[in-house]
Amino acid sequence: xxGWGDHLGTFAEGALNTVLLTVFSFAGAVTVAVVITAFxxxxxxxxxxxxxxxxxxxxxxxxxxxxVLFVFGLPAVGISFGLFTTAAAxxxxxxxxxxxxxLRAGVNAVxxxxxxxxxxxxxxxxxxxxxxxxxxxxxxxVQPLGNVTIQLLMxxxxxxxxxxxxxxxxxxxINLVLAEPLPVYIGAGVCxxxxxxxxxAGTALTERKLAIPR
Amino acid sequence: MTSPLFDSPGPRARxxxxxxxxxxxxxxxxxxxxxxxxxxxxxxxxxxxxAPYGSWPMWRYLLGGLGGTALAAVLAxxxxxxxxxxxAFARVSRHLALRAPARVYVEAIRVVxxxxxxxFAMFALxxxxxxxxxxxxxxxxxxxxxxxxxxxxxxSGFRSLExxxxxxxxxxxxxxxxxxxxxxxxxxxxxxxxxxISQTAGVVKDTSLGIVVSYAELLESGxxxxxxxxxxxxxxxxxxxLYFAINYALSRLARAIDARQRLAxxxxxxxxPPARRGRGRSRSAAATSDAGPRPDRVKA
Numbered sequence: 001x002x003g004w005g006d007h008l009g010t011f012a013e014g015a016l017n018t019v020l021l022t023v024f025s026f027a028g029a030v031t032v033a034v035v036i037t038a039f040x041x042x043x044x045x046x047x048x049x050x051x052x053x054x055x056x057x058x059x060x061x062x063x064x065x066x067x068v069l070f071v072f073g074l075p076a077v078g079i080s081f082g083l084f085t086t087a088a089a090x091x092x093x094x095x096x097x098x099x100x101x102x103l104r105a106g107v108n109a110v111x112x113x114x115x116x117x118x119x120x121x122x123x124x125x126x127x128x129x130x131x132x133x134x135x136x137x138x139x140x141x142v143q144p145l146g147n148v149t150i151q152l153l154m155x156x157x158x159x160x161x162x163x164x165x166x167x168x169x170x171x172x173x174i175n176l177v178l179a180e181p182l183p184v185y186i187g188a189g190v191c192x193x194x195x196x197x198x199x200x201a202g203t204a205l206t207e208r209k210l211a212i213p214r
Numbered sequence: 215m216t217s218p219l220f221d222s223p224g225p226r227a228r229x230x231x232x233x234x235x236x237x238x239x240x241x242x243x244x245x246x247x248x249x250x251x252x253x254x255x256x257x258x259x260x261x262x263x264x265a266p267y268g269s270w271p272m273w274r275y276l277l278g279g280l281g282g283t284a285l286a287a288v289l290a291x292x293x294x295x296x297x298x299x300x301x302a303f304a305r306v307s308r309h310l311a312l313r314a315p316a317r318v319y320v321e322a323i324r325v326v327x328x329x330x331x332x333x334f335a336m337f338a339l340x341x342x343x344x345x346x347x348x349x350x351x352x353x354x355x356x357x358x359x360x361x362x363x364x365x366x367x368x369x370s371g372f373r374s375l376e377x378x379x380x381x382x383x384x385x386x387x388x389x390x391x392x393x394x395x396x397x398x399x400x401x402x403x404x405x406x407x408x409x410x411i412s413q414t415a416g417v418v419k420d421t422s423l424g425i426v427v428s429y430a431e432l433l434e435s436g437x438x439x440x441x442x443x444x445x446x447x448x449x450x451x452x453x454x455x456l457y458f459a460i461n462y463a464l465s466r467l468a469r470a471i472d473a474r475q476r477l478a479x480x481x482x483x484x485x486x487p488p489a490r491r492g493r494g495r496s497r498s499a500a501a502t503s504d505a506g507p508r509p510d511r512v513k514a
Contacts, residue, residue, distance in 0.1 A: 043223060044231050046238040060461035061454045062419035064433055069454060072440075073447045077256045150325065157327030161426050168330050172337065181338030189326045196325035 007174045014170025015191055021088055021156040021166055022195070026149060028092030033099030040104050051100070058097035063158050066090045071162045087159040095152045102144045106137035139210045146203030150196045157192075167191055258447050266443060267452055279435025280456060286353050286421040286431055291414050293357035298364025305369050308390065316365070323362040331355035332423055348429045356420045360413065367409045371402035408472035415464040422457070432456060 039051030058066070070090040074080060081089070110133050118128030160169035171188035175181050223231060253259050266272050304316035332355045335346060346354065375398055383393030424431035430438075436453040440446045 043227075044234045044238060046235055046242065050238070050242065056462060056465075057458070060415070060458045060465065062422035062433070062457055064419075064422040064425055065450065065454050065457055068425075068433070068437070069447075069450045073450055076447050077252050077258055079252070154325075154327040157329040158423075160329060161423070168327060168333060171330070172333050175333075175337055179341065181334070181341050185330060185334045185338055188330055192327060192330070193322070193325040 007178065010165075010170050010174055011167075011187070014165055014167040014188075017084070017165060017170075018153075018156055018167040018191075018195070021084075021091065021159055021164070022149075022153050024088040025091040025095060025152055025156065028089065029095040029099050029152065032093060032096035033103055036096060036100040037103040037107065040100065041107055055097045055100055058094050059101075063091065063094045063155055064161060066094050067158060067162045083162070084159075084164055087162055087164050091152070091155055091159065095148065095155065098148045098151065099145070102141050102148055103137070105144070106141035107133060109140045110136045139207075139212075142203060142207045142210060146199060146206075149199050149203075153192065153195055153199060253447075263445055263448055266445060267448060272439070272443075275439060276432070276435060276452065276456070279430060279432040282424065282429065282431040282435070283418065283421050283460075286349060286356075286424065286429065287414070287418045289349075289353045290356040290360065290417050290421065293353065294360035294364050294417065295410070297357065297361035298366075299368055301361060301365035302368035302372065303394075305365065306372050306394075320362040320365055323359055326359070328355060328359045328420060329423060329426065331359055332426060336427055348427055351427045352421065352424050352429045352431070356417060356423075360417055360420065363413055363416070364410070367406050367413060368402070370409075371406035372398055374405055375401055404475065408468040408475070411464055411468035411471070415461040415468075418460055418464070419457070 036051050036054050039047045040055070042048055042051075067087060067090045070086050071083065074086065080086075114132055114136065115128050118132040123131065156166060157168040159166055160172065163169075165173070167188050171184050175184045178184060250259070257263070301316045301320060304312040305320070307313050307316075332352065335351045335355050339346065372394075379397055379401065380390075380393050383397040384390075388396065421431050422433040424434045425437055428434060432453055436449050440449040443449070
């Protein structure tokens with residue numbers, strides 16, 4: 001068990017990268033998902049078709065394929081960001097399809113009568129969406145959104161496959177030197193578990209905040 | 215129209231929709247044109263760079279990779295389904311000694327990335343004397359990680375049946391395991407078939423991690439091929455297309471079966487309880503999501 005101290009730095013760096021990847025992908029994914037969902041519930045057919053095509057395209061092709069396409073393919077057509085940004089972007093665009101599905105399920109779960117009532121009160125399409133439908137939809141899907149976010153956290157590990165030193169890759173590198181696989185990988189696993197627990201806690205907190213007071 | 219958000223538009227709204235439609239189509243065309251231009255500028259559109267994909271040897275190689283994907287996926291699905299079924303039975307068991315460990319397993323596996331499990335199989339297990347063949351270094355971690363998802367699907371199937379089913383079975387004098395075997399299980403399985411199929415699509419996506427273990431599935435074959443012919447973009451786009459074809463077909467199948475079951479509804483399977491209606495609404499999400507439904511967590 002010697003030499004652990006030297007490796008804690010690598011481990012911390014990996015953990016930090018995992019957190020950053022998760023945060024950036026989450027922000028990007030939710031932003032894109034909101035736009036896609038707006039497309040998917042829009043009365044204009046081509047926009048709706050675009051929303052559906054987006055979801056089908058990203059969901060039916062593995063994230064690993066998106067990662068290699070982005071990381072190795074984009075530079076070939078003259079577009080390049082850093083490795084980290086590219087990996088985060090691929091993860092964000094991929095997960096956006098899952099967030100969009102969840103958001104749409106939430107919108108559909110709000111009864112049609114709610115919109116009708118809002119319209120009867122004289123609210124427009126956008127107003128009834130923002131003031132009546134979305135708040136209710138959000139309440140219904142906080143839990144599933146939390147689950148998708150945990151899924152996103154798990155998926156950030158795939159960035160290791162294209163060379164980002166996040167938690168999984170850090171564990172890997174430490175193991176190459178230490179040859180102590182059990183504690184190293186279990187340590188990484190525990191780290192993921194802690195992060196997932198934090199997401200769960202955040203979900204529960206949000207749910208309590210949004211709950212209708214009784 | 216599938217959305218509750220708008221009713222059928224009047225003449226003015228129709229005109230507005232027409233305008234937005236035209237603008238949207240034009241904007242889409244501009245985007246496509248820009249992308250094509252970017253490709254052309256960098257010479258990726260040259261016929262010579264695409265021609266190889268019209269030739270047989272290239273496809274023979276990729277079909278080999280597809281075979282590898284199919285083999286890995288079938289093995290992983292079979293194992294994960296079996297394990298998931300056992301776990302689900304354990305989780306609905308009356309004995310805490312069975313229920314608790316199954317629950318811990320499912321919750322723990324859910325928070326460990328598949329790639330970490332794969333690295334564990336690649337680098338940790340050999341050190342403890344278990345050096346699996348390449349195929350199994352991929353299949354076993356997938357089966358372990360997906361077994362938890364399959365368990366939750368089966369369990370949600372059991373739970374989706376109204377309690378009256380179990381009570382009726384008990385009234386007929388069946389013991390709990392008989393009720394499970396003759397009444398609950400056959401009905402529950404039917405209900406979760408769509409979710410099982412979409413989970414299978416998830417497993418197909420998981421097998422693309424063969425790229426880390428160097429098992430010759432589709433993505434790994436693509437990597438090798440691209441390294442050899444230097445047609446990076448073309449190769450990965452063809453690969454992406456193949457994955458899309460497989461998974462799109464699977465998700466359509468799942469949706470078709472789901473729709474048929476709901477049409478058949480009350481006649482063949484007992485009428486859906488409220489819990490199931492909640493599930494049904496978000497079903498489109500569940501049917502295509504490889505995250506799998508977690509109805510126990512969805513407090514709708």
